[in-house]
Structure formats: structure tokens, C-alpha cells
Amino acid sequence: MTEAVAGARDDGERRAELAGSLAAVRERVAAAARSAGRDPAEVGLLAVTKTWPASDVALLTDLGLTAFGENKEQEGAAKAAELAALRPDVAAHWHVVGRLQRNKARSLARWAHAVDSVDSARLVDALERAAAAAFEAGERTTLLEVLVQVSVDGDPDRGGTPVDEVPGLADRVAACAHLRLGGVMAVAPQGVEPREAFATVWEVAQGVRATHAGAVTLSAGMSGDLEAAVEYGSTVVRVGTALLGRR
Numbered sequence: 001m002t003e004a005v006a007g008a009r010d011d012g013e014r015r016a017e018l019a020g021s022l023a024a025v026r027e028r029v030a031a032a033a034r035s036a037g038r039d040p041a042e043v044g045l046l047a048v049t050k051t052w053p054a055s056d057v058a059l060l061t062d063l064g065l066t067a068f069g070e071n072k073e074q075e076g077a078a079k080a081a082e083l084a085a086l087r088p089d090v091a092a093h094w095h096v097v098g099r100l101q102r103n104k105a106r107s108l109a110r111w112a113h114a115v116d117s118v119d120s121a122r123l124v125d126a127l128e129r130a131a132a133a134a135f136e137a138g139e140r141t142t143l144l145e146v147l148v149q150v151s152v153d154g155d156p157d158r159g160g161t162p163v164d165e166v167p168g169l170a171d172r173v174a175a176c177a178h179l180r181l182g183g184v185m186a187v188a189p190q191g192v193e194p195r196e197a198f199a200t201v202w203e204v205a206q207g208v209r210a211t212h213a214g215a216v217t218l219s220a221g222m223s224g225d226l227e228a229a230v231e232y233g234s235t236v237v238r239v240g241t242a243l244l245g246r247r
């Protein structure tokens with residue numbers, strides 16, 4: 001893998017590097033989909049751009065990507081504003097993918113399309129209040145999409161809600177007027193075979209879909225385990241390192 005140094009490269013060189021890694025990631029996703037008997041078009045790509053500069057995000061939009069993930073509210077807010085200045089004609093969708101403090105909800109409601117890492121009722125309530133206030137202030141016109149993060153091993157330190165609490169949390173999101181329940185998200189825990197983890201997540205996702213027809217998203221798979229996730233029904237892989245380089 002090539003080492004990429006943020007901001008230290010000529011734009012054309014970085015563009016070629018990103019084009020190459022994007023093609024490789026797309027090929028991995030397509031191969032995994034084909035071997036699982038799935039249509040590669042069913043699997044979306046969220047580029048996780050944390051720690052990388054807005055100039056890289058701009059180059060990724062030139063390559064056709066529009067969905068980006070950040071794990072820190074402040075970094076995401078700044079990058080979203082920078083991208084809007086660099087590419088004013090691009091309608092990018094920003095996702096928060098990391099653990100989130102409730103006091104950041106009001107700010108993220110101004111710039112984020114989605115929060116993929118929702119794992120508590122208190123966070124759901126804070127996001128609903130924040131999204132409502134953002135609508136009121138004319139800062140957003142679309143519902144804030146929410147994914148419920150599933151904790152496969154039940155370890156609360158890593159984020160996510162235990163499997164048996166997912167349906168209740170999904171119901172709570174669905175009842176909020178300014179949120180839209182998109183589905184579920186998961187990170188395969190360390191020490192668990194990814195296929196085993198993603199099989200569990202797939203069952204949880206099916207349960208949520210059974211009661212919420214619009215909650216079709218299953219966000220699973222990262223640079224190291226996207227093949228296993230695609231095999232188990234992932235509809236969005238979240239890729240950082242394999243696209244942008246080592247952080």
C-alpha cells in the first residue's frame with residue numbers, strides 16, 4: 001500500500017492515487033458481491049475521510065463519490081464547510097460514524113445528513129431535539145437519518161447497543177418527527193470472527209426491516225473485512241484506509 005501524506009502531494013499525483021485505490025476498492029466489493037450471488041450495485045460506498053484534508057474529499061467527489069464519513073463532530077463540520085467552498089456545485093452527504101457526545105447534536109444537525117452510530121435513547125432524544133431546532137432555524141430541510149449501531153459482543157466501551165435492545169431503539173427513532181430510521185450499522189468486534197459477527201448483524205437488520213419497511217440500510221464492513229460484510233448482506237461499506245492510505 002502506498003503511504004499518503006496529507007497535503008504534501010501535487011493534486012494530480014494524489015488524484016491518480018485516489019483513482020487507483022477507488023478502482024481497487026470497487027473491484028473488491030464487486031468480487032465479494034458476485035461470489036455471494038449479489039448485484040454489486042446493491043452495495044454503496046461511504047468514504048471515511050477522518051484525518052484527511054478537504055482537498056482529498058474534493059478529489060473524491062471528482063471521482064464520483066458523494067457520501068463521506070467523519071468520526072468527530074468538529075472535524076466534520078470544518079471539512080463540510082471547506083468542501084462546500086472547494087466544490088460549491090457538489091451535494092455531498094456527510095455521515096457521523098463515531099461515538100458522539102449529546103452536546104454535539106445541535107451543531108451536527110447543521111451539516112450532517114446522517115448519524116450512523118446511534119446507541120442510546122438519550123442520544124436519540126438529543127438528536128430529535130437538535131434536528132427539530134435546525135428545521136426551525138432553517139438550517140436543514142431534510143430529516144436527519146439515523147442508523148442504530150449494533151454491539152455484537154455487548155461490550156459497552158466500544159459503542160453500539162446490545163442486540164436485544166436494538167428493536168426498541170429503532171422504534172424510538174421511528175417515532176421521532178425529525179429523524180428517519182435508515183437501518184443498522186455495525187463494527188465487527190476484535191476477537192470475533194468477522195463472518196460470525198456479520199451473520200448476527202444481518203439477523204438483527206432483518207428484524208428491524210420486518211417492523212420498519214424503510215429501514216433497509218445495513219452499514220457493515222471496513223477496509224479489512226468488507227468481503228465478509230458483503231457476503232452477509234451489507235448495503236454500505238465504510239472505507240478509510242484502503243481508499244486514502246494509512247492514518
Ligand SMILES: *Cc1c(COP(=O)(O)O)cnc(C)c1O
Nearest residue numbers: 048071097222223238239240241
Ligand atoms: C475509521 C472508521 C472506518 C474506516 O475504517 P478503515 O479500516 O480505515 O477502512 C469505518 N467505520 C468506522 C465507525 C470508523 O471509525
